[in-house]
Amino acid sequence: MNGAPGTPSGAPAPQRRAALIDLLDRLLSGGVVLTGDLVLSIADIDLVRISLRALILSVGEQNPSARTISVPPGGEPP
Amino acid sequence: MTARSLAYAYAVAQDAPGLRSALDGLTGVLREPVHLVRPTRGGDPVAAVSPVPAEDFDQAALAAHLEDLPWLEALARSHHGVIEAIARCTTVLPLRLATVYLDDDRVRSVLDDGQGAFLDQLSRLAEHVEWGVKLYVEAPAASQAAPSRAPDLSPGRAYLHRRRAEQESQHDAFRAAEEAAERIGAAAREHGAGRARHRVQQGELALEPGVNVMNDAYLVPLDHAEAFRADVLNSTDGLTGVRVVVTGPWAPYSFAAPGPAGETAP
Numbered sequence: 001m002n003g004a005p006g007t008p009s010g011a012p013a014p015q016r017r018a019a020l021i022d023l024l025d026r027l028l029s030g031g032v033v034l035t036g037d038l039v040l041s042i043a044d045i046d047l048v049r050i051s052l053r054a055l056i057l058s059v060g061e062q063n064p065s066a067r068t069i070s071v072p073p074g075g076e077p078p
Numbered sequence: 079m080t081a082r083s084l085a086y087a088y089a090v091a092q093d094a095p096g097l098r099s100a101l102d103g104l105t106g107v108l109r110e111p112v113h114l115v116r117p118t119r120g121g122d123p124v125a126a127v128s129p130v131p132a133e134d135f136d137q138a139a140l141a142a143h144l145e146d147l148p149w150l151e152a153l154a155r156s157h158h159g160v161i162e163a164i165a166r167c168t169t170v171l172p173l174r175l176a177t178v179y180l181d182d183d184r185v186r187s188v189l190d191d192g193q194g195a196f197l198d199q200l201s202r203l204a205e206h207v208e209w210g211v212k213l214y215v216e217a218p219a220a221s222q223a224a225p226s227r228a229p230d231l232s233p234g235r236a237y238l239h240r241r242r243a244e245q246e247s248q249h250d251a252f253r254a255a256e257e258a259a260e261r262i263g264a265a266a267r268e269h270g271a272g273r274a275r276h277r278v279q280q281g282e283l284a285l286e287p288g289v290n291v292m293n294d295a296y297l298v299p300l301d302h303a304e305a306f307r308a309d310v311l312n313s314t315d316g317l318t319g320v321r322v323v324v325t326g327p328w329a330p331y332s333f334a335a336p337g338p339a340g341e342t343a344p
Binding site for chain 1: 087090150151154155157158171172173174175177188192199210274276277279283284285293295325328331332333334
């Protein structure tokens with residue numbers, strides 16, 4: 001595969017095994033949601049996501065100090 | 079009687095000479111071989127698909143499975159493995175986890191119908207990588223010895239004293255995190271990076287120490303990828319109580335779906 005045409009030259013080396021939480025951030029809220037002849041509808045995926053988030057957040061609720069910081073946008077896209 | 083199978087779609091991608099060999103021998107969900115589906119009239123884009131058993135992936139079964147964390151993790155890692163393999167040789171548009179169709183023909187019709195939009199998306203994402211950027215405020219050491227419902231509140235003043243010190247230290251750490259976030263924003267502007275936000279990570283899967291206060295993804299032009307990463311890693315220089323973690327490079331998961339999920343590049 002190395003050097004195959006289309007390989008972005010200078011691509012950063014792949015990371016070590018991804019943490020599950022980082023993966024789920026991307027797989028459950030990122031990615032293209034296609035409509036059409038889906039067996040599982042978007043609405044159902046959202047429901048799954050909500051219940052899963054509830055699971056993930058169950059311990060975090062014990063930490064009332066958790067808060068997010070508000071920052072200016074990270075830069076205008078090119 | 080053979081079990082009915084469905085078509086699990088991982089990604090839409092720009093075809094490339096190396097793509098076929100990248101998928102040669104590659105297995106996806108439940109170790110089924112991954113193959114390409116092409117539009118009816120050929121050409122771009124292509125979709126990466128593998129068969130999955132209907133009994134595990136019909137609506138009811140899937141809804142139940144996705145609540146099962148080990149099952150979900152296996153699915154997520156299989157999905158990610160295919161995305162990574164494709165991303166190594168061409169531009170990839172990852173699909174949401176568990177995008178399942180009745181058969182390859184249905185996938186083909188989605189490619190046919192969405193051809194223009196897919197190609198637009200792919201050209202926007204070409205030669206870019208995604209970095210995950212997380213900021214953590216270190217939990218003050220004293221608070222671990224002071225649970226929120228401490229049974230011994232009797233030495234009231236000592237307690238209040240300690241709490242105030244903790245709060246001030248946390249306040250300083252949040253100020254430091256804001257400063258780091260501003261520096262990261264400046265780096266993003268300098269390197270032409272677009273941003274998408276994820277909710278902060280909490281709960282039993284959040285294994286990093288400290289309190290996650292920012293969980294962003296940046297879409298960075300490939301030729302700025304390492305410089306941006308270096309700037310982000312330097313964003314906490316001289317600041318105390320705040321830590322930055324960079325993950326990736328990722329395929330552009332967080333930038334594949336413009337909309338409420340985050341601010342995306344146009």
